[in-house]
Amino acid sequence: MKKYLTGIIAILFAVGISAFTKPEAKKPVKEGLTSYYWFRVATGDGDLSMLSNSNVSAYMGFSATPPTSGCSGSGYNCIVGFDADDVDIPNEQLKPGDHGIDNSGTPRSTE
Amino acid sequence: MKIIISNTRAVEILSAIFIFIFAYTALSKLFDYTSFKALLSQSPLIGKRAGLAAWMLPAVELTTSLILFLPSTRSFGFKITLVLMSLFTGYVAYMLLFEPDLPCSCGGVVSAMTWKQHLYFNIALTILSMVGIRMSNKHKLFIAINRSSRTPV
Numbered sequence: 001m002k003k004y005l006t007g008i009i010a011i012l013f014a015v016g017i018s019a020f021t022k023p024e025a026k027k028p029v030k031e032g033l034t035s036y037y038w039f040r041v042a043t044g045d046g047d048l049s050m051l052s053n054s055n056v057s058a059y060m061g062f063s064a065t066p067p068t069s070g071c072s073g074s075g076y077n078c079i080v081g082f083d084a085d086d087v088d089i090p091n092e093q094l095k096p097g098d099h100g101i102d103n104s105g106t107p108r109s110t111e
Numbered sequence: 112m113k114i115i116i117s118n119t120r121a122v123e124i125l126s127a128i129f130i131f132i133f134a135y136t137a138l139s140k141l142f143d144y145t146s147f148k149a150l151l152s153q154s155p156l157i158g159k160r161a162g163l164a165a166w167m168l169p170a171v172e173l174t175t176s177l178i179l180f181l182p183s184t185r186s187f188g189f190k191i192t193l194v195l196m197s198l199f200t201g202y203v204a205y206m207l208l209f210e211p212d213l214p215c216s217c218g219g220v221v222s223a224m225t226w227k228q229h230l231y232f233n234i235a236l237t238i239l240s241m242v243g244i245r246m247s248n249k250h251k252l253f254i255a256i257n258r259s260s261r262t263p264v
Contacts, residue, residue, distance in 0.1 A: 003123070007180040010127040014134035014176075018142065040149070058152050061145035 035064045036081025036103045039094070046076030046111040050098040056080075059092040066105035073109025080105045118246055125243040126179040129192050132236070133179075137172035140165075155210065156202065171195070189243035196240050200233040 038060040041048075045055040060067045060079055071078035081103030088095050140147045144165060152161035175195060179188035207226040224232065 003182050004180070006123045006127040007130055010131040011134055011176070011180070014131045014138060018135050018138035058149040060149045067143075067146045 034083075034103075035062055036066075036083060036105075037062050037087040037089070038066050038079050038081050038105060040079050041077045044111055046078065046108065048077070050100055051080065051094065052098050053094045053096070056094060066103070071106040071108045074107050076108050076111045077101065077104060078106050078108035122185065122243065122246050125239065125246065126185050126188065129188075129236075129240070129243070130176045130179050133172040133176040133192075137169035137176070140169045154206070156205065186244070186247040189240055189247055192240040193237065193244060196233060196237040200230065200237055203230045203233055 039051075039056040040058045040060055041051065042055050042057040045051065048055055066079045066081060080101045082094065082099055083102045086094055086099040086102070148161050148165035151157045151164050152159070154161075157164050172195075175188060175191050178184045178191060181188075203226060207230055
């Protein structure tokens with residue numbers, strides 16, 4: 001048992017700390033808040049207000065609050081939200097054509 | 112006798128460090144699976160294989176943790192750790208050179224590091240895994256030499 005002790009302690013620390021540093025997007029949704037489909041804006045397109053699939057680089061999930069993902073600052077779009085009318089949900093992408101941003105989400109300091 | 116104890120303890124501590132790092136990053140990735148998968152899909156090296164990579168990476172990390180946990184397989188675990196850390200370090204170096212604007216798809220507080228900090232961190236862990244291989248091999252060799260002795264080791 002003694003030879004397993006340090007390993008057990010390491011595992012317990014890992015489980016405990018990873019549970020305490022869970023990202024904010026996993027917190028329970030407050031009543032009355034609308035959920036959006038979040039997308040990361042492609043580099044260079046941060047100043048656009050109408051976006052198509054070529055202007056977004058990744059689908060970030062569906063939640064009431066934007067997922068944290070390395071965006072910080074102000075001025076340019078980084079993670080933006082769209083409602084169900086704009087999103088091809090099974091394929092996790094925007095429908096064809098340009099779509100107005102429904103939630104400006106998280107900004108960033110560079111375009 | 113003294114040498115075995117200190118070597119054994121050092122190997123245990125090293126393996127505990129890697130068990131903690133792999134288990135923590137794997138669990139952090141699994142707790143935020145959707146974002147992790149989305150970030151992986153942005154990487155030019157992974158792209159469309161993000162779905163496969165998103166569950167495979169945590170699975171490999173957790174398996175490596177288990178291999179390091181068991182004393183009988185610890186030496187092999189350090190070798191796997193060396194391979195993994197070399198791959199991760201290569202990936203971070205590539206991202207630093209070609210895609211420095213993309214966020215890190217690492218788990219937990221490691222994602223708060225810059226790419227450069229992450230590179231130094233990974234290099235340090237790679238060196239540590241080499242130390243682990245050497246120490247665990249030295250430990251086995253010492254026991255093997257003494258196996259012919261009637262005195263308990």
